[in-house]
Amino acid sequence: MPAGLLVCFFMDQRIFITGIWHETNTFAAPRTDLAAFEAYQYAEGEALFERFAGTNTEVGGALSVAADLDLRLLPGLFAGAVPSGLVTRAAYDALLWRSLGRLAEAGPVDGALVHLHGACVAEGHDQADADFLAAIRDGLPAGAPLVATFDLHANLSPELIAAADLLVGYDTYPHHDMGARGAEAAALLHRLLSEGRRPAKAFRKLPFAPSPQMQVTDDPPVVEIMARLRAMEARDDVWTASIAWGFPYADVGHLGVGVLVQADEQVEADGLADQLADEIWSRRAAFQAPLLPVGEAVRQAMAAPAGPVMLADVADNAGGGAPGDGTVILAELLAQSARDAVVVLWDPAAIAAAREAGLGGRFDAPVGGKADDLHGEAVDLAGEVVFLEDVSYRRGGNYMTGQRVDLGAVAVIAATGVTVMLTSEKALPFDVDHLRAAGIQPEGQRIIVVKSAIAWRAHFRPFAQDEIYVDTPGVCASNLGRFDYSRLAGPIYPLDPAAEYLKG
Ligand SMILES: [Zn+2]
Structure with missing residues (x-):
């Protein structure tokens, strides 16, 4: 056997890959059950790779770079359902148990990739993504790194951020960079494994829920803000940075825009995250959706x-x-x-x-x-x-x-x-x-x-x-004043024009 192949063989890292993806509209009446996931996007075990190889998806992106990075991917599952109402407890539990079962079957692993939406709400789990991530983390050997991906519409929370060593969010809406982000997540997991260190994370949560209609990444005001994000990511000391613009049709305490910067040093990550958060907050009035009666x-x-x-x-x-x-x-x-x-x-x-x-x-x-x-x-x-x-x-x-x-x-x-x-x-x-x-x-x-x-x-x-x-009525209205929110953590703009952003 040539020496190179032998080295490759021994360097292969065993990486568990799994994920759930659901954007939950808590104002929509129909519940989202297991059949809804199975009908839209569901693959488990080896079928995961057959289904997503070559596709512009997170799993497809990770697969496309895994061999070059000497990562051996071990399949869990990927379950995605069309945005709809609350995920049933039974569906959520089944997806988590199946994932954990696959993790146990995978044998010893060196790390994990978990692909999430970040705005999944299940019966009994307002923060279903964070709960899922933490459960996978608990199933990993101590010290094994975990990298997660999330949608640009995620409602990020400190609990979600804490459950992964590093997180990567989509940078586009309409979303066309899922494959690129899956590949980036795999590359960053490889970096965590090979360097043996973790970046500092700076997370800022804004009391701000812009309508998706105004979150288009090629249009103002978001296009300029994403350009600043990309400039930050180009710095050598920044591992990756993301803005999750949030999914406003969720009556949950962690609703709102989140900014996440991951860099070598905490002080730099904090400074960059504050810059981005301040810029978004100062432009909040520009997110008013144009609507006619x-x-x-x-x-x-x-x-x-x-x-x-x-x-x-x-x-x-x-x-x-x-x-x-x-x-x-x-x-x-x-x-x-x-x-x-x-x-x-x-x-x-x-x-x-x-x-x-x-x-x-x-x-x-x-x-x-x-x-x-x-x-x-x-x-x-x-x-x-x-x-x-x-x-x-x-x-x-x-x-x-x-x-x-x-x-x-x-x-x-x-x-x-x-x-x-x-x-x-x-x-x-x-x-x-x-x-x-x-x-x-x-x-x-x-x-x-x-x-x-x-x-x-x-x-x-x-x-x-x-x-x-x-300006019509409905569960995806751009006019958020049409909704009765009861579970928000505090005043949020534009529902409350006097909402304040308290840093830190
Ligand atoms: Zn989205």
């Missing part, structure tokens, strides 16, 4: 010289835990007799009514507003059934590309002036293909309603003539 939004869209004009129903963001059946904009479009407008609603019951009417038949039934009483009332809709098929397609474009999207049974109702597309599975409008797949040409519309905060932009902006964010 629904009547004004529809009037402006109808008066636009050219279409399509996008009406963003952020509050009913199907990708953030909302049902996607909100009717407030549809009702206003009908009331104002809008023309060439299209609305997509998740509504299995209305599809049954469309089936009864049949293709080409007369539809006359209530649509939307059925999942809960937070997203408007059901709207009586009359029109012709112009499309009635099961729809499944592969996502094009450059975001979540190639993902198979299953809309289930789809019915399209042509009402006077407004086309309503009904789906039996929720449509996450990250693309225009979901409209085309049901025979609707997006370019030909005057008004398109999207149930999304910002994910729609990559696909619709190339041809949309204008965009209006509508």
